Amino acid sequence: MLSLVEVTKSFRQGGRELPVLNGITLDVGEEFVAILGPSGCGKTTLLRIIAGLEKPDSGKVVFYGGEAKVGFIFQFPTLLPWLTVLDNVALPLRANGMSWGEAREKARKYLSLVGLQAFEDFYPKELSGGMKQRVNIARALAVEPTVLLMDEPFSYLDPLTAESLRSEILDLWTLGVTTVRAMIMVTHSVDEAILMADRLVILTPRPARIVGVVEVNIPRPRDRRSPEFQKLEDRVYELISA
Amino acid sequence: MSVVGAPYLLLCTGASLMRMVAAYVVSVATALVVGTAMARSRLVERVLLPVLDILQSIPILGFFPAALALFVRALPPGVGAEAAAVFLIFTSQVWNLIFGVYASVKSLEKQLFDMAKVYRLGRAATFFYVCAPASRNSLIANTLISWAGGWFFLTSSEIIALGSAEYRLTGIGTFIMEAFERGDALSFYAGVATLLAVILATYVLFLNPAGEEVLERKLLSVRATYAALYGFISAAWSVLANALVSVERRLRLPLLAAKLAALAATALLAFAMLREVPRAQAFDASGLLPLLVEVAEQLPVSVARVALIVALSSAISLAAAYASYARAGAAALVALAGEALASIPAVIWWPLLSSVALGSPFGPHVVAAIVMLQGALWYLYFNLLVYGLASLRRELDEMANVYGIRGWWYLRAVFAPSLLPSLAAGALSAWGGAWNATIAAEYATFGDRVIDLGGVGALMAKKAAAGDAAGVAVTALLLSLVIVAVNKTLWRKIFQFVESRYGGGE
Numbered sequence: 009m010l011s012l013v014e015v016t017k018s019f020r021q022g023g024r025e026l027p028v029l030n031g032i033t034l035d036v037g038e039e040f041v042a043i044l045g046p047s048g049c050g051k052t053t054l055l056r057i058i059a060g061l062e063k064p065d066s067g068k069v070v071f072y073g074g075e076a077k078v079g080f081i082f083q084f085p086t087l088l089p090w091l092t093v094l095d096n097v098a099l100p101l102r103a104n105g106m107s108w109g110e111a112r113e114k115a116r117k118y119l120s121l122v123g124l125q126a127f128e129d130f131y132p133k134e135l136s137g138g139m140k141q142r143v144n145i146a147r148a149l150a151v152e153p154t155v156l157l158m159d160e161p162f163s164y165l166d167p168l169t170a171e172s173l174r175s176e177i178l179d180l181w182t183l184g185v186t187t188v189r190a191m192i193m194v195t196h197s198v199d200e201a202i203l204m205a206d207r208l209v210i211l212t213p214r215p216a217r218i219v220g221v222v223e224v225n226i227p228r229p230r231d232r233r234s235p236e237f238q239k240l241e242d243r244v245y246e247l248i249s250a
Numbered sequence: 251m252s253v254v255g256a257p258y259l260l261l262c263t264g265a266s267l268m269r270m271v272a273a274y275v276v277s278v279a280t281a282l283v284v285g286t287a288m289a290r291s292r293l294v295e296r297v298l299l300p301v302l303d304i305l306q307s308i309p310i311l312g313f314f315p316a317a318l319a320l321f322v323r324a325l326p327p328g329v330g331a332e333a334a335a336v337f338l339i340f341t342s343q344v345w346n347l348i349f350g351v352y353a354s355v356k357s358l359e360k361q362l363f364d365m366a367k368v369y370r371l372g373r374a375a376t377f378f379y380v381c382a383p384a385s386r387n388s389l390i391a392n393t394l395i396s397w398a399g400g401w402f403f404l405t406s407s408e409i410i411a412l413g414s415a416e417y418r419l420t421g422i423g424t425f426i427m428e429a430f431e432r433g434d435a436l437s438f439y440a441g442v443a444t445l446l447a448v449i450l451a452t453y454v455l456f457l458n459p460a461g462e463e464v465l466e467r468k469l470l471s472v473r474a475t476y477a478a479l480y481g482f483i484s485a486a487w488s489v490l491a492n493a494l495v496s497v498e499r500r501l502r503l504p505l506l507a508a509k510l511a512a513l514a515a516t517a518l519l520a521f522a523m524l525r526e527v528p529r530a531q532a533f534d535a536s537g538l539l540p541l542l543v544e545v546a547e548q549l550p551v552s553v554a555r556v557a558l559i560v561a562l563s564s565a566i567s568l569a570a571a572y573a574s575y576a577r578a579g580a581a582a583l584v585a586l587a588g589e590a591l592a593s594i595p596a597v598i599w600w601p602l603l604s605s606v607a608l609g610s611p612f613g614p615h616v617v618a619a620i621v622m623l624q625g626a627l628w629y630l631y632f633n634l635l636v637y638g639l640a641s642l643r644r645e646l647d648e649m650a651n652v653y654g655i656r657g658w659w660y661l662r663a664v665f666a667p668s669l670l671p672s673l674a675a676g677a678l679s680a681w682g683g684a685w686n687a688t689i690a691a692e693y694a695t696f697g698d699r700v701i702d703l704g705g706v707g708a709l710m711a712k713k714a715a716a717g718d719a720a721g722v723a724v725t726a727l728l729l730s731l732v733i734v735a736v737n738k739t740l741w742r743k744i745f746q747f748v749e750s751r752y753g754g755g756e
Binding site: 061080102103151 | 372
């Protein structure tokens with residue numbers, strides 16, 4: 009689906025050059041990739057480069073198969089407080105050429121996919137944290153992307169809500185009811201990465217390099233207490249602390 | 251007043267109201283575009299922030315004769331005077347609106363703009379769905395101040411004398427002044443009463459309901475009229491948004507082309523204005539030194555007056571804020587009284603209080619103080635009532651309650667310090683407003699009687715009366731330099747101190 013070729017990036021901070029990404033090369037196919045690394049290692053920067061929010065200093069991002077349509081699930085819901093749930097989801101469609109009527113029709117479809125059809129006329133401040141994050145997800149799916157990017161999408165939620173949203177995302181992924189063909193998720197939770205992804209890409213502390221790639225060949229639904237899960241977890245921790 | 255007088259009065263009131271609305275619409279549009287641009291672009295911010303900082307604190311009235319000359323020469327006479335009037339009202343409304351939009355957009359989470367970029371919201375879509383709605387509340391809060399500021403300058407804009415040439419626009423301000431000049435007391439008072447009624451009506455019917463919603467405090471208001479206006483505005487707004495977003499989508503105007511077009515338009519405008527300047531009265535450079543001496547002589551008088559007015563305004567505003575805090579019932583009335591008094595046009599005070607002014611040797615000073623107070627007080631008053639009271643922290647109130655801190659000690663240890671940041675912000679604006687008002691306060695004429703209290707304001711007013719537009723502008727420029735210097739030194743120190751000691755949390 010896409011390739012990263014020798015991507016490097018540094019930020020200027022207090023007059024000093026702060027290298028963040030140190031030559032990242034990675035191919036992503038039709039799969040679910042988790043990018044794993046310690047906090048502040050630059051994994052979010054990597055995701056932002058893929059999304060086009062930042063430009064790499066050198067190297068490039070190549071999308072295959074025509075124009076890349078990207079959905080982005082932000083860490084925080086990032087909803088516009090003055091628009092209803094429905095219009096928050098419909099706005100990207102309207103801004104890219106649909107009429108409000110078509111845009112809302114499509115937004116409704118994806119809101120019902122995340123179980124919020126009854127809340128379309130609510131304003132964000134009237135929703136719980138988990139529901140807001142669902143709107144964030146519905147908005148990302150509604151643009152009908154082929155690549156879905158997720159920036160620690162569960163980290164701001166309470167553990168119970170996070171767990172149920174994880175399985176919802178997995179269901180959407182495995183059932184193939186969306187247009188998404190590749191997912192890239194940034195996380196600092198080893199457990200979450202193994203539970204959800206097909207492949208883990210493990211980064212070093214800043215400046216980040218890829219220290220290892222681990223395939224997760226455990227059939228879904230995965231059981232955290234199964235021996236193969238635990239074995240994989242140990243291996244990943246070894247790579248991280250190496 | 252004759253029977254023919256009443257319809258004429260209505261016509262005048264309507265004309266003035268139209269002028270106010272036109273200036274206000276231009277102000278809001280300018281504030282939205284300029285404020286957003288400043289918040290979104292480093293470059294625009296760097297250039298415009300200091301410029302606006304200066305523009306809002308200098309005596310705009312002093313540049314008015316020059317601006318008028320430009321407008322009248324550049325446009326057909328009738329249109330030119332009308333445009334000049336709208337422009338003057340605009341300059342009294344726009345600055346705080348711009349800063350309000352700028353602060354609102356600037357304080358938006360960065361992630362919202364990431365969102366806009368990821369989902370390819372164009373400039374129009376980002377403006378209409380992200381920046382503009384984010385500015386709504388601060389626009390409404392600032393409108394309560396700006397609307398009063400506009401009325402205050404209305405009459406100054408309707409009768410404009412440029413030496414021998416005088417432009418009189420049909421309007422309530424002209425109506426009142428003409429009635430006074432021909433000694434028609436009935437028409438004079440009818441005019442003042444109508445003006446007050448219209449000002450109050452605009453507040454109670456439209457602005458207060460909006461303010462009530464945004465500020466979450468009680469103001470005297472009628473909901474139904476506001477709901478109708480709101481419906482109309484939001485319908486018009488969404489039509490505009492839809493049209494522009496569609497246009498942008500179709501064109502996908504390359505950024506460079508858009509920037510070039512803006513640059514070309516600015517250059518054209520600057521060229522057109524420069525072409526007019528030589529035709530305007532030239533300033534004699536040899537007169538600069540005497541003028542400098544004159545300004546230096548008159549400056550201390552005005553500085554003393556302005557400082558006194560700012561101090562007085564602070565005391566009155568704090569008292570009003572405390573009254574409205576202590577008695578919830580009084581709050582709505584205090585606010586309405588402020589709105590009405592703040593809106594009374596500057597020039598009307600002189601005829602209105604002519605008996606005071608001409609009655610005793612101190613009379614002129616009293617009226618001058620009232621006019622200046624009126625140009626200054628409201629910035630402080632509204633800042634404290636709108637932002638100050640909102641910054642009073644509930645936990646501190648509860649603490650004071652638990653430990654029995656009341657009365658004077660409460661005022662001194664909790665109330666006043668909590669309000670200090672808004673007091674300082676308001677005082678800075680009040681200081682600018684007082685300077686601007688000196689032109690109307692220090693010099694007045696009643697038929698053949700002339701009241702000249704000295705000061706830089708009187709100097710400018712005299713030059714304006716003599717038709718010396720360039721002289722007025724140069725005096726105003728010199729005064730602006732002094733004001734900006736004080737802003738950058740004294741006021742800056744005050745702000746740093748207040749912010750570090752009394753601002754923010756613990």
